[in-house]
Amino acid sequence: MALIRIEGAEKRYGSTVALDGVSLRVEAGDCLGLVGESGSGKTTLLRSINRLTDLDAGRVLVRGESVDTLDPVSLRRSIGYVQQDGGLIPHWTCLANASLVPRLLGRGDATGHGRRSLEAVGLGPDTFADRYPRELSGGQRQRVAIARAIAAGPDILLMDEPFGALDAITRSEAQEAFIALRKSEGVTAVFVTHDLGEAVLVATHIAVMRAGGVALEAPARELADSATGYAAELLEKSGVAL
Amino acid sequence: MTAVHRWRFFLLAALFPPASVSVQAQDPQRPIVVASKAFAESYLLAEVFAQVLEADGHAVDRRPGLGTTEILMQAIVGGDVDVYPEYTGTGLAAVLGETATGGSIQVFNRVSEEFETRWGLHWLPPLGFENTYAMAMRREAADSLGIRTLSGLAAIAPGLAGGFSPDFIGRADGLDGLAATYGIDFRETRSLLQAVKYQALEEHEVDVIDAYSTDGAISRYDLAVLADDLGFFPPYDAAALLGRTFREERPEAVLVLNRLSGRIGVDAVRRANERIEVDGMPIAEAAAALLAEIGLGTGSPGPELDAGGTGSRGEGAPVLLTLPRYMWDNRGELGRQVTRHLLLVLASLGAAILVALPAGVVLERRRVLAGSALRVAGVLQTIPSIALLAFMIPVLGIGVAPAVAALFLYSLLPILRNTYTGIIEAAPEAVGAGRALGMTEWQLLHRIRLPLAAPVIMAGVRTAAVINVGTATLAAFIGAGGLGDPIVAGLSLTDPVMILSGAVPAAGLALVVDWGLAGAETVIAPRGVAEGRR
Structure with missing residues (x-):
């Protein structure tokens, strides 16, 4: 059974169409890369999965249940989320940030969860636990954001251009760390990026979006075979050799 | 008129x-x-x-x-x-x-x-x-011009400057009626407080002033009082x-x-x-x-x-020498005035915080209203203090209540504005991430936004407090007491030492309040961002 199923999703903002009847499935253990230019609707689609955005038409099913029927707060607590600028809470330490979701869920050993997830993203808790976000580099901050997203052990992880603001070297390190982490935790992920190369690297499946619709959908490895039209253009732009 | x-x-x-x-x-x-x-x-x-x-x-x-x-x-x-x-x-x-x-x-x-x-x-x-109004001039000026009566004054008024109390200028039985009755038309008319009128006359800033016929200063300054020969002034x-x-x-x-x-x-x-x-x-x-x-x-x-305790006029010693002595002699009264002053400020400020802080939070969630609410508070701020205080009298009588109400209205804007902007500007990306991870709006408010906005809100409170310490001196005009008492009394008695005995502590109080709240701002600033936000 697909862990996430999107059926005929539609969304407009005034006269702008953000989603124009999108249907997609993400199987447990997969990582879907949503690729597209700004305004293609990829972020809107991502935010509809944990109800940060409510659809005008169509529906989203998570673990077989329509999200409309679920309480948004508890739905969000069960899904990890990482955004481009990290969004760490500036007056909380790394450990407090990483322990956020276990604490929201009222888990007994919230900081224990936080420490383990800092460990999992390669930030030794002894060194980093008591640091504040502004004392970290950009790459370290994104790792804390990932640690925060996975601390409560969610089965789904949503990532909105998580490495978009990093420099090239830090970025490739972060990508490697994410790939390793996803393998070890076995988490299902949706990964939004405008960089097809990155998507091919970190995702198992790829959906290329254009103007609110899915222009192309394929397993990452097969993408080279479908390299026609818009996908070819994107491939060319990204300069990736498949 | x-x-x-x-x-x-x-x-x-x-x-x-x-x-x-x-x-x-x-x-x-x-x-x-x-x-x-x-x-x-x-x-x-x-x-x-x-x-x-x-x-x-x-x-x-x-x-x-x-x-x-x-x-x-x-x-x-x-x-x-x-x-x-x-x-x-x-x-x-x-x-x-x-x-x-x-x-x-x-x-x-x-x-x-x-x-x-x-x-x-x-x-x-x-x-x-009877204490009627009297037009007074420097004796030597009146003598050299040969003026004894108001009719005589009318003939040469176009060459003279008049200095009158605001009350006299604005009153029906004051300057307008006088000018109409005698046909007096001064070259220049200035509004002068009792405290400076006699001095202005002595220093040739003006040539004619309004005085009271029982005034002690008429003999003190040896002034000539002009006769009301047409009987303008009523008994x-x-x-x-x-x-x-x-x-x-x-x-x-x-x-x-x-x-x-x-x-x-x-x-x-x-x-x-x-x-x-x-x-x-x-x-x-x-x-x-x-x-x-x-x-x-x-x-x-x-x-x-x-209001100032014992009188302050010594043997003509400079103000700076007599002031400390005077303040020491009246320390008991002065202490009570400082306490009362602080109570006025604290009561109005406390009420303003209780209203403006929640209001600022609500406005952030109803941004359509924010513009008009801030404009209303802004307009309140522009009403002259003394006018706002006077306007409170018919509503709340005299004394502490109208003063606190007026000071309260003045405090609203700085606190409201800073709460509103402080919350909007408090790490919006962290608020977005917190929401995406399942924090409720209340958790976002009291665990992220309010702590981050606290220094900004405190800065607003600080602004309001300093404004209030100054404005509260005017509260004496409506019987609320405080450090304005010696200032008002000193102004009407032409006693600079008495004025300063209220003004100097008031200025000191403003500095102390500012300094104290600046300290509170540092304490209240959340760790981890303190230096970054300074």
């Missing part, structure tokens, strides 16, 4: 019926509220009233220097003041807007009748002296004006005040005024001396009416 003046007064009286009368009526043992206007003779007469009442065993609540005729009329009509010294001519011209026909007795009968019918106010028979007999409930409920106290009628002669008053204005005798002592002279002495002057 007459019509406008009268109209404004009646409008206020009609719109705001006396709210506090019924409350006070329930307690016959409450102190008798004795008020005065803000000039020496009014202080003196109010103190005389207070002392004879106290000698007869009545408790007295002194409200010296409460304000202008308009403010006192509102207060006595509203039942907030029981008795204050008024002049028949002022009642006739400034309050009723009529011109005099006849002498003292006719004017007294006229105001007695009208005040009784319209507001239930009662004039006791006059005290026994100004001083008398006690009584509030309605006071007269009905405290007949024994009214009898005591009545004993003063016809007893205070012009010489006795002029001497007392001189003692106050020239010798710097405290008002309480001057009043006691006056009572002793007319055979009603009590030997126990009440200390409070003289």
